[in-house]
Amino acid sequence: MCLLRLHQSERRGTPLTRGLKFNINEELLSNIEKSTGRIHQVDLLDDQGWTSTVHKISAENGLYILKSSFKEKYREWLKTEAEVLKNLKGQHEIPVPFYIDYIEAADQNHLLMTFEKRVTLTKALRDAGSKNEKKHLMKSFGKLLGRLHGTSSPHFNWNINWLEGELKRAERYLEAGECDGDRVLFEKLKINSLPEIRQTLIHGDCTTDNVMVTEGKVSLFIDVAGMTVGDPRYDVALALRKVMADSELTEAFYEGYERFRLSSKEFNYFENGLYEFF
Ligand SMILES: Nc1ncnc2c1ncn2[C@@H]1O[C@H](COP(=O)(O)OP(=O)(O)O)[C@@H](O)[C@H]1O
Ligand SMILES: [Mg+2]
Known part of the structure; x- marks a missing residue:
């Protein structure tokens, strides 16, 4: 509890939430950090897709992609994408990013996967x-x-x-x-x-x-x-x-x-x- 508070106050004023496309709130951040470890920085990618907003997350355990969708139709697609990646986790025959987590909130879905430097x-x-x-x-x-x-x-x-x-x-x-x-x-x-x-x-x-x-x-x-x-x-x-x-x-x-x-x-x-x- 104490650690978390310290953690939150440390976070205030850091470049963590600069230039983001939507508000990544504390709850979502903590959720993500369960997999990534302490997040140092979140950047909006230059290259965006059509159905989502994509951020690069730099964290204690490495680099990740957070892909988020908001419209019902695209949230459905993101859920399916998460299922496919989860299914393929650990296999090497089909090259895809590595699935980390999938998070559903009231009005948005998020897929967390490895960042691939390509x-x-x-x-x-x-x-x-x-x-x-x-x-x-x-x-x-x-x-x-x-x-x-x-x-x-x-x-x-x-x-x-x-x-x-x-x-x-x-x-x-x-x-x-x-x-x-x-x-x-x-x-x-x-x-x-x-x-x-x-x-x-x-x-x-x-x-x-x-x-x-x-x-x-x-x-x-x-x-x-x-x-x-x-x-x-x-x-x-x-x-x-x-x-x-x-x-x-x-x-x-x-x-x-x-x-x-x-x-x-x-x-x-x-x-x-x-x-x-x-
Ligand atoms: N795992 C990843 N590693 C690095 N970049 C990624 C990764 N996934 C997506 N991207 C980048 O984000 C962009 C949008 O992702 P994409 O999954 O194609 O979204 P959309 O469904 O909106 O088209 C891609 O064009 C790519 O530049
Ligand atoms: Mg695409």
């Missing part, structure tokens, strides 16, 4: 000094994704119909007015579904924002709420969405991927179709 592939491609460097990055992305699609991990339920589930989820968001896609597009996706292919493990939101690079290699999946058994064409479509117009970068990706190529019909079904609902 940059997103989006940033690495932007900063790449040459076309060759970009090609290497895309090939490496293809390789990592191909490996994921070839993994028969026991940490997931293989007896699901992914597309059926995703269409149900899409309809739910459509009815709640929480997506870009409209009713016409939704009906089109339902009627004109693609010929089925064998499901694999997938990332489920495999854009260049959601994989990270170190030493020129794409080596880590983040933002893994959608990681499940599903249609691998969805991952490939999202992986290529930003580089589709560049045939060299697309080729480089496939050189690393080695499993199959998407037809333009398949690409459209996912990138200009299903993805509009999430």
Whole structure:
């Protein structure tokens, strides 16, 4: 008790809460410190995602990421992400951050995981000094994704119909007015579904924002709420969405991927179709 008070008074006036996006209150801090040890500093990351606020936590036991969501829809996703990471804790086959804790408060959810000193592939491609460097990055992305699609991990339920589930989820968001896609597009996706292919493990939101690079290699999946058994064409479509117009970068990706190529019909079904609902 005494220690905690001392601790709190020491904290007053330190740079701990400077520049934060929302108020990390004492209760949340103490909760986090159960895992991290004494927190020295909390910084808002320069690189933020779309569904959350992400802070870097420097603490006694190391560096951590606190990912927080506030909107109901995104809180649900964060909870699922926490479950996936927790499930994968301790395995080495699928490279993801290490799960530390998940905290639910009245109007916000928080996921605590290890901080990984890497940059997103989006940033690495932007900063790449040459076309060759970009090609290497895309090939490496293809390789990592191909490996994921070839993994028969026991940490997931293989007896699901992914597309059926995703269409149900899409309809739910459509009815709640929480997506870009409209009713016409939704009906089109339902009627004109693609010929089925064998499901694999997938990332489920495999854009260049959601994989990270170190030493020129794409080596880590983040933002893994959608990681499940599903249609691998969805991952490939999202992986290529930003580089589709560049045939060299697309080729480089496939050189690393080695499993199959998407037809333009398949690409459209996912990138200009299903993805509009999430
Ligand atoms: N474990 C981590 N280590 C380092 N940086 C991370 C980590 N997780 C996320 N980030 C950073 O935070 C950003 C947002 O995270 P992300 O999980 O993609 O959130 P969102 O769901 O909002 O897109 C990422 O682009 C990345 O820069
Ligand atoms: Mg993201």
